[in-house]
Amino acid sequence: MSLFKARDWWSTVVGEQEEFDQGCLCVADIDNSGNDKIIVGSYKGILRIYSPQPAKPGAALHPEELILELQLQDPILQVEVGKFVSGTELLHLAVLHARKLSVYAFSGTMGTVEHGNQYQLKLMYEHNFQRTACNLTFGGFGGVKGRDLICIQSMDGMLTFFEQESFAFGRFLPGCLLPGPLKYSSRTDSFITVSSSRQVENYKYQVLAIATDAESRQDSEQQKLGSGKRLTRDWMVNIGEQALDICVVSFNQATSSILVLGERNLFCFKENGQLRFMKKLEYNPSCFLPYTSVLEGTINTLIGNHNNKLLIYQDVTLKWVAQLPHVPVSVHVANFQDLKGVVVTLSDGGHLQCSYLGTDPSFFQAPKVESRELDYDEMDTEMKELLKVIKEATKSQDILHKAEKDDDLKVAVSVSPSLDVISQAADNTVDTAVPSISLKVTIWSRFAVQDVKLSVCVQSPLAVTQDQLHFAAIESGMSRSVTLSVFLKENFPPADLGGDAAVSYSTPTGVPRIVWCMFSLPLNLICQPIQPSKNAAHKITIDTNQPPVSLSSIFPDFLGESDDEQKNVLGFKFLSGATVTLLASKTSSRYRIQCDQFEDLWLITKELIQRLEEYFVREEAKDFRCMFPGPLPLQEYFQLIDRHFELRINAEKYKELLSERAVQYRAIQRRLLTHFKDKTPTPLRNLDTLLDGTYRQLAALADAAEENQANLYQVFTRLKSGTHLFVQLIGLWQNLSPDEMTILKATFLPLMQDSQELGWEECVDAAVAHLLRTCLSKSSRDQTLSSTSQLSMPKDTNRLKKHITLLCDRLSKGGRLSLTTDGAQQESTISGCQTILESELEERMKDSATDETFSDHKHIMQKSPKSGHSQDATEESPAIPEDR
Numbered sequence: 001m002s003l004f005k006a007r008d009w010w011s012t013v014v015g016e017q018e019e020f021d022q023g024c025l026c027v028a029d030i031d032n033s034g035n036d037k038i039i040v041g042s043y044k045g046i047l048r049i050y051s052p053q054p055a056k057p058g059a060a061l062h063p064e065e066l067i068l069e070l071q072l073q074d075p076i077l078q079v080e081v082g083k084f085v086s087g088t089e090l091l092h093l094a095v096l097h098a099r100k101l102s103v104y105a106f107s108g109t110m111g112t113v114e115h116g117n118q119y120q121l122k123l124m125y126e127h128n129f130q131r132t133a134c135n136l137t138f139g140g141f142g143g144v145k146g147r148d149l150i151c152i153q154s155m156d157g158m159l160t161f162f163e164q165e166s167f168a169f170g171r172f173l174p175g176c177l178l179p180g181p182l183k184y185s186s187r188t189d190s191f192i193t194v195s196s197s198r199q200v201e202n203y204k205y206q207v208l209a210i211a212t213d214a215e216s217r218q219d220s221e222q223q224k225l226g227s228g229k230r231l232t233r234d235w236m237v238n239i240g241e242q243a244l245d246i247c248v249v250s251f252n253q254a255t256s257s258i259l260v261l262g263e264r265n266l267f268c269f270k271e272n273g274q275l276r277f278m279k280k281l282e283y284n285p286s287c288f289l290p291y292t293s294v295l296e297g298t299i300n301t302l303i304g305n306h307n308n309k310l311l312i313y314q315d316v317t318l319k320w321v322a323q324l325p326h327v328p329v330s331v332h333v334a335n336f337q338d339l340k341g342v343v344v345t346l347s348d349g350g351h352l353q354c355s356y357l358g359t360d361p362s363f364f365q366a367p368k369v370e371s372r373e374l375d376y377d378e379m380d381t382e383m384k385e386l387l388k389v390i391k392e393a394t395k396s397q398d399i400l401h402k403a404e405k406d407d408d409l410k411v412a413v414s415v416s417p418s419l420d421v422i423s424q425a426a427d428n429t430v431d432t433a434v435p436s437i438s439l440k441v442t443i444w445s446r447f448a449v450q451d452v453k454l455s456v457c458v459q460s461p462l463a464v465t466q467d468q469l470h471f472a473a474i475e476s477g478m479s480r481s482v483t484l485s486v487f488l489k490e491n492f493p494p495a496d497l498g499g500d501a502a503v504s505y506s507t508p509t510g511v512p513r514i515v516w517c518m519f520s521l522p523l524n525l526i527c528q529p530i531q532p533s534k535n536a537a538h539k540i541t542i543d544t545n546q547p548p549v550s551l552s553s554i555f556p557d558f559l560g561e562s563d564d565e566q567k568n569v570l571g572f573k574f575l576s577g578a579t580v581t582l583l584a585s586k587t588s589s590r591y592r593i594q595c596d597q598f599e600d601l602w603l604i605t606k607e608l609i610q611r612l613e614e615y616f617v618r619e620e621a622k623d624f625r626c627m628f629p630g631p632l633p634l635q636e637y638f639q640l641i642d643r644h645f646e647l648r649i650n651a652e653k654y655k656e657l658l659s660e661r662a663v664q665y666r667a668i669q670r671r672l673l674t675h676f677k678d679k680t681p682t683p684l685r686n687l688d689t690l691l692d693g694t695y696r697q698l699a700a701l702a703d704a705a706e707e708n709q710a711n712l713y714q715v716f717t718r719l720k721s722g723t724h725l726f727v728q729l730i731g732l733w734q735n736l737s738p739d740e741m742t743i744l745k746a747t748f749l750p751l752m753q754d755s756q757e758l759g760w761e762e763c764v765d766a767a768v769a770h771l772l773r774t775c776l777s778k779s780s781r782d783q784t785l786s787s788t789s790q791l792s793m794p795k796d797t798n799r800l801k802k803h804i805t806l807l808c809d810r811l812s813k814g815g816r817l818s819l820t821t822d823g824a825q826q827e828s829t830i831s832g833c834q835t836i837l838e839s840e841l842e843e844r845m846k847d848s849a850t851d852e853t854f855s856d857h858k859h860i861m862q863k864s865p866k867s868g869h870s871q872d873a874t875e876e877s878p879a880i881p882e883d884r
Contacts, residue, residue, distance in 0.1 A: 006310055006322040006355035009342060010052040012061040014350035018042040022245065022287060023078030023096070023135060025330040025346040030081050030106045031119075032090055036334040037067070038344060040352060041076030041095060049106070049119070052336055052354055067108070067119045074098060082138050082148035085124050086164045089146050092124060096136050101127040101152060101162070125165045131158055137191070139184040141205050151191065153182045159191070159208065171208050173201075174231050183246040187256050188271050190234060194243035200260055202234040202273060235273035241265065244285060251293035259301065261288045266303070266313070279316040283307055291333045304328035304345065312357070326351040409445045409474075411454075411503045413519040416440075424465055425487035430575050436487035437525050439464075441501050443471070444479040449505045454482070458499040458521070460717060461490035474505075488526050492576045493603060495720035497521040522557075523572075523607050529558040532571035532581040536594035538636060540601060540729065542608065543627040544589040546616055551584050554611040572604055580604045598636040599722035606728065628732035632808055638801050640715075640722040644754075645761055645797050647712040652756065652793070654705035661701060665694045716754040723748045730811065740817040747771060761800055762791040768803040775818045776810040 014020070019042065026039040030049065038050040049068040074097035084092045084103045093104045104121040131154035141149040141161065149168070152160045157176025161168040177196035184191055190204045211231050241262040250256040257276060260267040266279040266288070283305040290301045294314065301313045306327050312320040326347035334342045334354070342354045416438040425434040441454060452471040456464050465485045474480055486499070502516040551570050552559055558570055568584040580595040582604060591608060595601050609626050616624040668691045675682055727748050731741045747767040754760055794800070811817075 004320075004322055004358070006324050006343065006353075007358055008325075009339075009354045009356055010054045010061075011351070011353040011355075012050070012065075014040050014048060014346075014352050015042055015044065015046060016350075018044045018046065018350050020329060020346055020348055020350055021077075022330050024076060025332060025344070025352075026079045026081055027332040027334040027344055028081035028091060030091055030093055031108055035336060038334065038352065038354075039079050039081070039093065040346065041079045042350070043075040045072040045075050045097075046070070047072055047076060047079070047095065047121075050352070067117070068106075068121065070121060072097070072102075074100060077133060078136055080136065080138060083146065084138070084148055084150065084164055086147065093121070094136070094138070094150065096133055096152070098132050099129050101129070101133070101136070101150065127152075127162055127167070129154070129160070131156060131160075134179040135182055137182050137184045139186050141184070141189070142209070143189060151182070151184065153179050153193075155179055161208075169209065171211055171231065173203075181243055181246045183248050183258075185248045185256075185258065185271065187250060188234075192246055192248065192258055194239070194246065194260065198238060198240055198242060200237045200239055200243075200258075200267075200269065200273070202236070203231065204234050207232060207234070237269065237273050237275070239265070239267055245288060247288070247290050249290040249299060251299065253296040254293040254299050255297070257290075257299060259288070259290050259299070261285055261303070266301070266316075268299070268315075277316050279313065281305075283309075287328050287331050289331045289333065302331050302333075302343065304331050310343070310345070320357060322355075322357055324355075325353070408447055408507060409443065409449060409503065409505055409513070409515050411501055411515050411517050412442045412444075413499075413501050413517055414440045414442070415519055415521060419524065420485060423487065424485035425489075426465070428463075428487065428489045430488055430491045431577075432575055434487050434575060435525060436465075436485040437521065439484045439486060439519070440481060441484065442479055442481045443474065443503055445474045445505075446477065447508050448476045449474050449507070452480075452503060452505045455502045455504075456484060456499065457502070458486055459494040459496045460713075461488060461492060462486055462494050462497075462499075462521070462526075463489040486521060486525065488575055490714070492714050492717060493526055493574050493578070493600065493721065495602070495717055495724060497523065497525070497603065523603065524557060526603075527572045527574045527580075530571040530573035530579060532569045532583075533579050533594075534581075536581060537596045538598045538601060538633070539592055539594040540605065540633070540725075541629060542591045542593070542605070542732070543629060544591075544612065545623070545625050545627070546589060546621055548585055548587070548589050549612065549615060551582065554608075554615050555582075574600065582608065598633065599640060599718045599725065602721040602725035602728075605725060609728075625735070626732055627735070628729045630733055632729060632733065633726070634805065634808070637722055637726050638797070638804075640719050641761070641797050641800065644712070644715045644719045647708060647715055648756065648759055648761075648793065650708050651705065651712060654701060654708060655756075658698065658701050658705065661694055661698045665691070665698060668694060712754070716760065719760065720749065730808070734811050736817070743771075743817045743819065756793070758791060759793055761794055761797060765794070765800045765803060766791060768800075768807050771817065772803060772806060772810070776807065776815045778810070 020040070021043070024041050024043075027036050028039065029035065030037045030039060035051070038052065040048045040050070042048075047068070047070045048066060050065055051067050052065055053062075072095070076095055077098065078096040080094045080096075081091050082094065083089050084094050085105070090105075093106055095102045095104065103124045103126070105124055106119065106121055108117050108119040110117055129152065134153050134155050136150060136152050138148045138150045140147070141151070147164060149164065150162045152162070154160065155178075157173045157179055158170055159173065159182075160170045173193070173195070175195065175197065180194040180196065182191060182193045188202075188204075189206070190202050191208070192200065192202050194200050208231065239260065239262055241264060244261045244263065246261075247259045248256070249259060256271055258269040258271065260269070263284070264281055266281060266285075268276040268278070270276055281303070284307075286304045286306055288301055288303040290299050292300050294300060298315050300319075303311045303313065304324070304327070305311065308324045308327055310322045310324050310328065310331070311318060312322075324345060326345070326349070328345035329348050330346045332344045334344050336342055336354070339356075342356060344352070344354050346352050419435045419437050423434060424436040424438075428434050439456070441456065443452065443454065445452075450473050452474055454469040454471070456467050458464055463486070465487075467484075469482055471480055488494075498518060498520050500516055500518045502514055504512065504514050506512050551568055555570055558572065568586060570582045572580040572582065574580070578595060578597050578600040580593065580600055583592045583594070585591070593601050593604050593608065595604075612626065613624060668687055672684070672687050672691065675684060675687070727741070727744050730736070730744060736744065748764055750763040750767060751758070751760055
């Protein structure tokens with residue numbers, strides 16, 4: 001069997017960016033002239049009527065072929081043509097909207113000048129609905145002659161009947177959950193539909209007309225739940241799948257049948273519900289139409305599918321397959337002028353086509369192939385060049401397109417040197433006045449690009465006034481600039497003052513690209529100068545190998561509140577309320593940062609190191625380095641971990657309690673419903689009081705869970721700040737290389753956001769355990785450190801704190817971080833050092849379950865990686881306050 005294309009006789013595209021469905025197409029002789037017209041209604045509410053008259057097959061649409069175009073107020077769900085007006089048997093147009101049915105009369109006036117004929121629609125009557133309509137069917141209900149009655153099916157399964165201009169009655173289909181296709185059979189005077197139970201159901205019109213409310217019957221208890229009317233089906237057949245459409249056919253040479261198009265099968269039933277035949281389809285159908293009967297007892301059916309094909313069946317035998325240029329959602333057969341049997345198809349995007357089935361002669365002749373000898377040397381050279389190009393492309397392949405490699409599009413972010421005069425902060429929860437700072441984002445393109453999207457991201461709780469922008473197009477060689485503002489939205493400091501701006505676009509060849517750049521926000525956005533504080537709970541000391549520097553030269557923007565005589569002391573007050581003091585020694589190259597909260601030391605420490613490096617770069621000093629003498633603040637860091645984990649435990653408890661109270665609430669509701677439905681009133685036995693109390697408990701638990709989630713979000717940000725500080729101190733303590741710092745940051749900061757399904761503790765524990773088993777392993781015994789293939793929330797943090805302590809122990813004895821170093825190489829690196837194995841740590845942890853256990857290992861962190869000498873943990877560093 002050959003596969004041919006459907007020959008295009010006439011086609012057009014209906015509208016622009018409009019949507020269509022099964023009921024949006026109708027073919028009928030609407031003007032009663034003897035020739036069919038094509039009626040199309042869209043979900044945008046535009047009604048169009050076409051009269052195709054092409055000069056030759058495949059010709060473009062002429063303006064006079066669109067005889068009517070009318071904009072209606074509501075989306076059009078279905079269009080039908082029938083005898084809908086009383087007193088006449090002329091055809092009229094019924095247009096179904098979601099809440100309204102309109103019936104129009106279509107008429108034309110013959111033109112006497114060159115402008116042609118004129119057509120117009122006249123509204124005859126309307127019916128407004130109280131329920132949302134789904135579809136309609138029509139016919140001579142009850143055996144009436146010369147007029148068509150209308151039945152509207154709503155989304156809740158109610159059938160509303162109209163005797164042309166007047167309302168008749170409404171009935172609910174029993175057990176209806178979702179509406180299905182609905183058709184009327186005039187031979188049996190019944191309605192056929194497919195329910196949400198995947199059953200073909202048949203209802204007699206007489207049964208629908210005489211049905212009464214179930215509440216007036218004595219046997220109301222026997223009614224099904226959800227049924228509003230006492231209805232009985234004439235017959236019912238289970239087809240086991242949802243139906244796309246139903247057609248009732250009655251041809252001269254074939255018996256009257258009911259065809260149902262399912263998702264995978266085509267069913268044909270007799271009028272009494274018996275199955276005549278069934279055809280299993282090997283594709284996904286989209287629409288169908290039984291259109292004629294050629295042989296006696298057979299039915300020819302057109303079926304369109306999602307593979308852009310139109311298939312013709314004679315009962316269950318495939319007779320023809322034609323290729324379509326689109327996926328049809330509706331198909332009809334029309335008669336235009338002297339051409340009969342034109343196939344009219346409509347796609348969901350508005351491609352309307354009139355085609356015929358057959359073949360056209362092809363005059364194309366394939367040219368003769370030139371025979372030539374193959375040059376294998378030339379082919380080998382070309383193959384080598386292609387392999388070289390492929391290899392280079394594989395090496396340079398990158399997900400993120402970098403502007404340095406290709407300057408098709410560039411993005412740049414400039415941060416304002418000063419804060420905004422008028423703050424742009426909005427919807428913040430900070431107690432004090434919140435400043436803002438402006439960002440200017442500039443996008444320059446070498447070529448003309450379309451659909452450019454800009455995303456600006458900053459670390460929470462910082463916020464941007466507008467983080468998503470869209471540009472329809474950027475012309476060649478032009479630039480676009482936008483100005484945004486960044487401010488602190490919540491009452492706690494961020495873990496990082498960095499941000500990035502990403503631009504996604506498509507090249508002229510259609511290749512998607514992403515260009516991005518990073519920027520850094522100033523420290524004065526979240527803190528301001530204040531008088532320094534003498535006492536603090538947490539202190540860290542940073543040493544340098546260069547002469548001391550006055551704080552006034554590296555922090556000129558924070559000298560407002562400091563004493564002029566003491567330029568080696570600065571005070572920083574965060575907008576959240578915390579105060580950080582920075583002290584510099586006059587005689588030694590030592591700096592101390594102190595604060596009452598451990599995690600708030602991070603941003604000042606980072607800013608101090610960064611500004612010292614910039615200062616000595618300007619001074620052209622070589623080999624500048626910052627050092628941390630120790631000990632590592634393990635106990636303070638572990639307190640942050642415990643605080644975060646405790647809130648995660650509370651979140652799980654609130655979730656369980658909410659689930660229990662919800663089950664209890666639903667159980668009480670079921671008991672109350674049983675009491676209310678009982679004919680004999682019985683006491684409620686305080687069920688209403690119990691229901692009210694359970695509701696109050698649910699509301700209180702929901703508020704507590706929401707508050708706990710907000711606290712967890714804040715504590716996770718503080719944990720990230722403390723982790724940044726802890727990682728930085730380890731790097732200064734052991735003089736780690738940039739590659740080692742990258743590994744350490746990836747180990748301790750694997751998540752940007754925390755969740756109950758994947759939390760920070762289990763991710764960090766798995767990463768640290770992996771380092772201990774690989775590059776930091778001392779012996780084969782370390783290879784057996786317990787690990788799980790599935791990350792789950794641990795019972796406590798003891799195991800995590802044990803692994804972090806062991807990691808610091810290995811680094812203190814000369815261990816180095818590498819993703820390629822195996823256990824044998826690492827053993828030679830840290831040979832001669834007595835490593836505390838995991839078993840010893842477990843025994844020590846059993847002796848004491850409190851965090852004080854880890855303070856016993858501080859002597860491990862005191863050891864210098866070069867000298868090998870230990871320092872007493874209680875020995876204070878040189879007293880910086882005395883130097884000032």
